Structures are given as C-alpha cells and as structure tokens.
Amino acid sequence: MIPIQNKNKGNPAKLGGRVTNAGDIIVKRLTSSSSINANVGGTAITVASVSSNSAVSTTEFASFAARYQEFRVVEMRFTFLPFHPTCDTAVSAHGSFLLGDYIGGNVPATASQLLSDESVMRSSTFKRTEYVLTWKGFPNGKLWNSTAGTIPTANQMAIAYGTGPVGFTTTASTPIFEVLKEFVVEFRGSQ
Secondary structure, eight states, rough: OOOOOOTTTTTTHHTSSSSEEGEEEEEEEEEEEEEOOTTTTOOOOOOOEEEEEGGGGGHHHHHHHHHHEEEEEEEEEEEEEEOOOHHHHOOTTTTTEEEEEEEETTTOSSHHHHHTTTOHHHHHTSSSSSEEEEEETTTGGGSSSEESSSSOOOEEEEEEEEEEESOOOOOOOOOOEEEEEEEEEEEEEEO
C-alpha cells in the first residue's frame, strides 16, 4: 500500500491551523475579550475566574463543533490591558492585582482565599499583564470532550483574578482592564 501524502501538511495558511497525526487532530486558536470593572463600592475587582470551558463560548467554537466530534483545551492565554485614564484617576490604583491558576473546579471565591495561595502572581492595575496556563501536570485536562457538551468541572483548568484588600478608590462599575482571552483548542473526529 502506498501512503497518501498530504501536500498541505505544515502549511497552516492552507489548513486553517496546525494538523498532526495525518490530519486527525486540528489545532485552533479561539479568542474572546471582555472588560473587568470595579465592584459596586468602587474599591476592588471582585474575585472571578475563567475556565477552559469558556472556549465553548467563543464565536468560532460552534463552526468547529459542527465539523468535529471532540475537543480539548491545551492552553489558555490572558492579556490584561489597563484602561489608563480610569486607573490614573484612582486614588490607590497600585493595589495588588492577583492571578492564580486552578484545576478541577477548585477556584477561590474571595480575595482572602486568593491571597492565601502561595503561588498566586501579583501585578498592578497599571501594568499590562499576561498569564498563560497549560495542561502540563494536569492529566484530566488532556481528556477529550464531546463538542456537543461542555468540559466536566473535574477536568477544567481555570485562572482566578481579583484585587487584594488594598485595592483602589474609583466609582462603581468603572472599567479597570480589557482582558483578551485566547484558547488553544484541539479538535478531532470529523463528522
């Protein structure tokens, strides 16, 4: 039997992504963005999180879900872009901006819980901050999921963020960051 050669292999421009295993798995970068606002009191960014399951909410996901049976999120990349005019008017805008990664749905709900994590990264509301989370060291993250459903909580990886107890003073719901979210997603099993 003569093997079939894929002339487009290695040419992501023709394939719309990176393909491995002779075309069985396709790798795509899905994106979304949102604003992060000050809390109702205008003193902090309330602790929140974004999980690998958020990839299914991107605009591109549905088109790939229609073509493939399974997916998994390999990497998540977040870029926090400060709204400088907003931050410049804040009284104590250099309050700690905290970021941490979590697996299996164990995400902190309060600033105290986030602060108690010794691996949490500290930044500032003035600084552009990038944070990357991969599935390395998290075997459940490598499990395949049906494109017709979501990632089970036990298999999710997530980033949590918020400000510490010394935050800033501004008006309620003031935009503090624009966050760009990128998900590197593998799809397989053509329908």
